[in-house]
Amino acid sequence: MQEVLNYINSNRENYIEELKEFLKIESISSDPEKKSELTRCSEFVKDKFHQMGLDNIQVLNTEGHPIVFAEKIVDPNKPTILIYGHYDVQPVDPLDLWTSPPFQADIRDEKIWARGATDDKGQVFTHFKSIEAFFKTSTELPVNVKFIIEGEEEIGSPSLVKTVAANKDLLKCDAVVISDTSMYDEKTPSITYSLRGLAYFQIEITGPNRDLHSGTFGGAVMNPIQALCDLINGMKDKNGHITIPGFYDDVLKLTKKEREGFKRLKFNEKAYKKDLGVKELFGEKGFTTLERTGARPTFELNGIWGGFTGQGAKTVLPSKAYAKFSMRLVPNQTPKKVEKLIQAYLKKAVPKSVNYKVEALHGGEPALTPIDGFAIQSAARAMKTAFGKEPIFTREGGSIPIVVDFGRILKAPVVLMGFGLSSENLHSPNEHFDLNNFQKGILCSALFMNEFSQA
Amino acid sequence: MQEVLNYINSNRENYIEELKEFLKIESISSDPEKKSELTRCSEFVKDKFHQMGLDNIQVLNTEGHPIVFAEKIVDPNKPTILIYGHYDVQPVDPLDLWTSPPFQADIRDEKIWARGATDDKGQVFTHFKSIEAFFKTSTELPVNVKFIIEGEEEIGSPSLVKTVAANKDLLKCDAVVISDTSMYDEKTPSITYSLRGLAYFQIEITGPNRDLHSGTFGGAVMNPIQALCDLINGMKDKNGHITIPGFYDDVLKLTKKEREGFKRLKFNEKAYKKDLGVKELFGEKGFTTLERTGARPTFELNGIWGGFTGQGAKTVLPSKAYAKFSMRLVPNQTPKKVEKLIQAYLKKAVPKSVNYKVEALHGGEPALTPIDGFAIQSAARAMKTAFGKEPIFTREGGSIPIVVDFGRILKAPVVLMGFGLSSENLHSPNEHFDLNNFQKGILCSALFMNEFSQA
Numbered sequence: 001m002q003e004v005l006n007y008i009n010s011n012r013e014n015y016i017e018e019l020k021e022f023l024k025i026e027s028i029s030s031d032p033e034k035k036s037e038l039t040r041c042s043e044f045v046k047d048k049f050h051q052m053g054l055d056n057i058q059v060l061n062t063e064g065h066p067i068v069f070a071e072k073i074v075d076p077n078k079p080t081i082l083i084y085g086h087y088d089v090q091p092v093d094p095l096d097l098w099t100s101p102p103f104q105a106d107i108r109d110e111k112i113w114a115r116g117a118t119d120d121k122g123q124v125f126t127h128f129k130s131i132e133a134f135f136k137t138s139t140e141l142p143v144n145v146k147f148i149i150e151g152e153e154e155i156g157s158p159s160l161v162k163t164v165a166a167n168k169d170l171l172k173c174d175a176v177v178i179s180d181t182s183m184y185d186e187k188t189p190s191i192t193y194s195l196r197g198l199a200y201f202q203i204e205i206t207g208p209n210r211d212l213h214s215g216t217f218g219g220a221v222m223n224p225i226q227a228l229c230d231l232i233n234g235m236k237d238k239n240g241h242i243t244i245p246g247f248y249d250d251v252l253k254l255t256k257k258e259r260e261g262f263k264r265l266k267f268n269e270k271a272y273k274k275d276l277g278v279k280e281l282f283g284e285k286g287f288t289t290l291e292r293t294g295a296r297p298t299f300e301l302n303g304i305w306g307g308f309t310g311q312g313a314k315t316v317l318p319s320k321a322y323a324k325f326s327m328r329l330v331p332n333q334t335p336k337k338v339e340k341l342i343q344a345y346l347k348k349a350v351p352k353s354v355n356y357k358v359e360a361l362h363g364g365e366p367a368l369t370p371i372d373g374f375a376i377q378s379a380a381r382a383m384k385t386a387f388g389k390e391p392i393f394t395r396e397g398g399s400i401p402i403v404v405d406f407g408r409i410l411k412a413p414v415v416l417m418g419f420g421l422s423s424e425n426l427h428s429p430n431e432h433f434d435l436n437n438f439q440k441g442i443l444c445s446a447l448f449m450n451e452f453s454q455a
Numbered sequence: 456m457q458e459v460l461n462y463i464n465s466n467r468e469n470y471i472e473e474l475k476e477f478l479k480i481e482s483i484s485s486d487p488e489k490k491s492e493l494t495r496c497s498e499f500v501k502d503k504f505h506q507m508g509l510d511n512i513q514v515l516n517t518e519g520h521p522i523v524f525a526e527k528i529v530d531p532n533k534p535t536i537l538i539y540g541h542y543d544v545q546p547v548d549p550l551d552l553w554t555s556p557p558f559q560a561d562i563r564d565e566k567i568w569a570r571g572a573t574d575d576k577g578q579v580f581t582h583f584k585s586i587e588a589f590f591k592t593s594t595e596l597p598v599n600v601k602f603i604i605e606g607e608e609e610i611g612s613p614s615l616v617k618t619v620a621a622n623k624d625l626l627k628c629d630a631v632v633i634s635d636t637s638m639y640d641e642k643t644p645s646i647t648y649s650l651r652g653l654a655y656f657q658i659e660i661t662g663p664n665r666d667l668h669s670g671t672f673g674g675a676v677m678n679p680i681q682a683l684c685d686l687i688n689g690m691k692d693k694n695g696h697i698t699i700p701g702f703y704d705d706v707l708k709l710t711k712k713e714r715e716g717f718k719r720l721k722f723n724e725k726a727y728k729k730d731l732g733v734k735e736l737f738g739e740k741g742f743t744t745l746e747r748t749g750a751r752p753t754f755e756l757n758g759i760w761g762g763f764t765g766q767g768a769k770t771v772l773p774s775k776a777y778a779k780f781s782m783r784l785v786p787n788q789t790p791k792k793v794e795k796l797i798q799a800y801l802k803k804a805v806p807k808s809v810n811y812k813v814e815a816l817h818g819g820e821p822a823l824t825p826i827d828g829f830a831i832q833s834a835a836r837a838m839k840t841a842f843g844k845e846p847i848f849t850r851e852g853g854s855i856p857i858v859v860d861f862g863r864i865l866k867a868p869v870v871l872m873g874f875g876l877s878s879e880n881l882h883s884p885n886e887h888f889d890l891n892n893f894q895k896g897i898l899c900s901a902l903f904m905n906e907f908s909q910a
Contacts, residue, residue: 030767091769097665155767182671196670200768209732210552211883214755215651215853216637218783219695219747220727222737225756225778226691233688236681240674272675277664282677282808292674300669300772301680303762308779312485312610313655313817314546315781315854316882317755323680324763326770328673353737362768398670399770427771428666 001450003137008130008442015129015442016112016435022087022121023105023114029065029088029155038151041087042066045149052132054147060167064159065151069170072131073144079455080144082173082410084402085124085180086153089116090427097429110435111424117433119426123179123419123441124149130445142453146173153180153400156200156362161405168409174455175375176406177448179441181396181418184265186434189383189444191376192416194295194395195403197329197366199338200302203228203346205321206355211307212317222353224321225306232323234349235299239285240292242299242327244345247338252331252368254295258395262290265392275423294395298328324361328397335363365404367414375413378451383417386444417448456905458592463585463897470584470897471567471890477542477576478560478569484520484543484610493606496542497521500604507587509602515622519614520606524625527586528599534910535599536903537628537865539857540579540635541608544571545882552884565890566879572888574881578634578874579604581893585900597908601628608635608855611655611817616860623864629910630830631861632903634896636851636873639720641889644838644899646831647871649750649850650858652784652821654793655757658683658801660776661810666762667772677808679776680761687778689804690754694740695747697754697782699800702793707786707823709750713850717745720847730878749850753783779816783852790818819856822869830868833906838872841899872903 027041028034042059045068049057054070061067065088073080092102092115100106105114112122127147134141148171150160164171184190207224208217237243267290273281283292292298306321308314327338339360350356369376371393383391396416403414419441425431482496483489497514500523504512509525516522520543528535547557547570555561560569567577582602589596603626605615619626639645662679663672692698709717722745728736738747747753761776763769782793794815805811824831826848838846851871858869874896880886 030765030769032766091763091765093763093765094666198670198770200770202768207733210880210885211549212731213853213877213882214753214757214781215653215783216851216877216881217731217748218755218852219738219751219753220736220744221731221733222735223756225759226687229684229687229756229759230693232681232684238685276667276672276676278662278676278808279810280677280806280808281675282806283674289675293672296674298669298674300673301678301684301762301776302669302769302771303764303773304680304684304776305760305764307756307758308546308548309758309760309777310485310546310548311487313657313779313781314485314757314882315653315655316757318758321756321759322764324768326669326768328670351735351737353733353735355734396671397673398668422668422671425665426671427668427769430665 004133004139004446005443007133007137008446012439015438016107019112019122019125020105022125023116024103026103027088027116027151028091029152030091038065038088042068042151045087048128049147052128053135061159061163067148067150067159067163069148071146072141074141075144078144079174079452080146080172081449081452082146082148082171082176083127084148084176084178084406086120086150087124088151088154089119090154094429099430111432112435113430113432115431117431118420118424119431120153120180122433122438126179126419126438126441127445129442133446142449146171156364157402160402164405164409171410173410173412175452176410176412176414178400178403178414178416179418180400181398181416182420182422183418183437184392184394186421188389189387189391190394191379191383191391192396192418193369193371193376193393195367195416196397196399197333197335198326198362198364198399199329199335199360200324200326200362201342202322202324202359202361204357206319208319211319214315214317217317222351223317224354225318227351227354228306228321228323231346231349232301235345240283241285242297244341246341250332250337251297254291258295259291262288265290293397295330297330297333299325301325328399329366331366331368334365364399367403369414373413374455375415375452379415379417379448381451382444382447385447386440417444459588459594459901460898462588462592463901467894470893471562474567474577474580475560477580478571479558481558482543482571482606483546484607485546493520493543497523497606500542503583504602507583508590516614516618522603522605522614522618524603526601527596529596530599533598534629534907535601535627536907537601537603537626537631538582539603539631539633539861541575541605542579543606543609544574545609549884554885566887567890568885568887570886572886573875573879574886575608575635577888577893578896581634581874581896582900584897588901597904601626611819612857615857619860619864626865628865628867630907631865631867631869633855633858633869633871634873635855636853636871637875637877638873638892639847639849641876643844644842644846645849646834646838646846647851647873648824648826648831648848650822650871651852651854652788652790653781653817653819653854653856654784654790654815655781655817656797657777657779657814657816659812661774663772663774666774669770669772672772677806678772679809680773682806682809683761683776683778686801686804687756690800695738696740697752699796701796705787705792706752709746713750714746717743720745748852750785752785752788754780756780783854784821786821786823789820819854820859822858824869828868829910830870830907834870834872834903836906837899837902840902841895872899
């Protein structure tokens with residue numbers, strides 16, 4: 001095993017150069033114009049699998065962006081891990097806020113800067129490199145390994161569940177490993193045992209059938225922007241409580257133990273506010289910031305638009321207004337139920353003076369994994385060795401919709417072993433990935449396989 | 456006089472062709488990239504003045520877009536009218552909603568379709584052609600005529616007041632004539648004796664210093680779109696009352712006589728709703744639609760934007776959100792006072808968790824002209840002859856900021872003799888001008904000069 005770790009430690013520069021190539025591909029899954037880039041990125045993943053010497057390399061689904069599979073079965077009697085990740089990335093706008101171009105990875109301050117660096121190409125790459133290290137040092141893999149790497153995570157994994165269900169036997173495993181979450185901080189590794197779910201909507205409000213002159217028609221009809229703002233105002237109150245009727249009904253309450261755990265983390269609110277540039281934090285009254293971002297459901301506006309948005313003063317009373325909004329869900333909420341609540345709220349709250357259309361764009365169930373299983377404990381031991389510090393167990397605010405489905409379909413524990421940081425601008429300009437954590441992530445992946453082989 | 460009217464009636468086709476040339480110029484005053492088009496349009500106006508045989512043609516102000524002056528003093532003992540109008544136009548977006556290109560005038564259904572057709576190039580042109588008819592028929596002009604045609608009306612006439620004040624003697628007159636308002640309906644001419652003022656603002660809300668991932672940070676900070684919607688919601692209630700403290704304090708109440716006048720107009724609400732495509736109208740409770748659009752102050756959102764507005768679901772918690780909003784004012788409100796009220800409201804209502812900036816983009820005082828003066832009565836007689844129907848006296852919802860200033864600086868009554876229709880899509884796609892009203896407008900302008908010569 002020491003030989004594997006030494007090999008990893010002596011190849012740091014090569015890993016960075018290879019990751020740069022991965023990050024050059026503009027695999028924005030939500031942009032229909034980037035379809036060929038997604039295909040190119042899936043080919044890149046397949047090439048890597050070939051180079052690593054994996055077997056049975058194939059594309060499992062061709063309806064959406066390709067889902068790439070590969071495996072190495074060294075011994076049917078050994079435990080098997082399935083590594084999931086995604087090669088697609090978020091859009092890059094606003095482009096002018098990037099210090100270096102999003103698809104030309106730049107190295108600064110021991111970080112690699114590019115779209116997808118931490119979410120999720122850099123994290124996926126740790127597993128590619130750890131497995132390669134076993135082969136390169138002619139060390140037998142301690143476990144059987146399977147990969148399933150998709151290209152639609154950032155748009156809600158529309159093809160993945162079907163694909164996993166249709167390939168249950170092929171994907172059979174003893175644990176699923178996902179590296180797509182954040183560490184607690186730069187030095188503190190953490191294992192995420194809970195993820196929030198997601199219910200994402202777009203609403204369109206139509207007032208008059210055309211844009212009107214606000215002088216001639218102002219005061220005669222409902223302004224669709226006004227109606228939209230009133231509806232948004234009606235979904236959250238001044239104390240940060242979500243006021244959509246029934247929204248909290250299914251929320252699993254935090255246990256006393258969990259709340260104490262959060263308290264022990266000694267969250268530095270002052271530094272957090274300074275980093276975000278805000279004078280005051282804001283959120284659901286009665287809960288701490290860590291509870292609100294990790295363990296409580298939230299409601300956020302993701303975008304809004306309507307009317308005249310150019311320079312100067314156009315006195316228009318617009319015909320239409322739009323918003324995108326989403327809720328993070330916690331156990332035992334479901335996106336389906338939340339959609340019903342939204343529909344019921346809108347049905348009642350939208351005034352008759354306008355029309356509306358609401359569309360559910362993206363949904364994912366929340367997840368909660370028991371922390372005393374062998375897989376999760378193996379991950380904890382590997383992390384302690386790789387990072388030199390005991391990991392902490394956290395709940396995370398983000399959503400990986402597939403976590404619930406993996407557990408349900410494959411009947412295997414899901415280990416969320418993340419090497420990113422929440423400050424690494426995933427989903428915003430200047431995304432980056434800490435290169436020390438990248439390197440430690442590769443070590444951790446190798447150590448985890450070794451630990452888990454005792455299962 | 457009959458010769459003049461005959462000449463006008465026999466030149467209908469020529470007038471349309473000439474107007475088409477005027478409408479080809481892309482004189483969007485709010486667009487810095489169209490500066491040369493504004494200059495070109497002012498040259499077009501000067502050329503017309505030359506062709507008409509006017510004297511003393513000059514540009515009065517060169518700070519903003521050119522303000523063009525010309526005059527014909529036929530006899531110092533005759534009364535003098537000053538005709539004001541504007542050659543600038545509104546922006547054209549959204550371009551894809553235009554049936555024919557906005558700057559290639561098209562003739563359909565006895566209407567001319569182009570940006571600026573009714574607001575205000577077509578209306579200004581009626582006076583050019585009526586005066587030309589006197590010269591072409593060697594009929595002496597019954598009054599002295601002055602023109603002041605500007606290119607910044609759609610951006611709030613920032614240079615005009617100063618220019619009028621600085622050229623008080625040059626502009627001296629016995630009445631100001633403006634054709635930039637609407638008729639009551641297609642067949643019913645009307646004289647507007649009251650116009651609403653305008654106070655237009657843009658607000659910027661800043662939450663965190665960068666776009667954040669809504670999963671990781673959702674629930675921790677105030678979402679700037681939420682804050683913006685809450686603020687907008689706080690400015691108008693469900694009964695359409697504006698809830699900015701102090702907003703109605705200076706509002707001149709409608710007299711019983713005025714309310715009866717509105718009632719007599721027999722407003723067809725059903726047809727109005729059908730035209731606008733709405734199931735229900737909406738506005739200040741306790742007032743009729745005509746009162747609300749003509750005689751009461753209003754609050755409208757003109758634009759809103761922030762966050763992700765592309766296709767699909769980007770889970771961003773944005774850093775910034777913006778809105779443009781404006782109020783139509785009635786006597787005795789002032790834009791300055793309203794700005795103070797907005798500032799006071801925001802100071803109190805904006806939560807500490809965000810920062811804000813508000814900018815006053817455009818302001819104009821409301822106007823009210825006594826209807827028993829000789830000028831306004833001359834206009835009424837001219838309209839009756841030209842349109843074959845007694846005009847009605849109306850209050851109009853739109854704003855022509857300069858109306859108040861003309862009255863104040865030049866100490867002359869302002870006659871609002873409009874030939875447009877409120878259904879002619881001024882400020883929206885598919886702007887047009889009824890060609891019969893264009894023609895009758897030319898006759899009316901000539902008749903007015905004849906009537907007013909008796910002053």
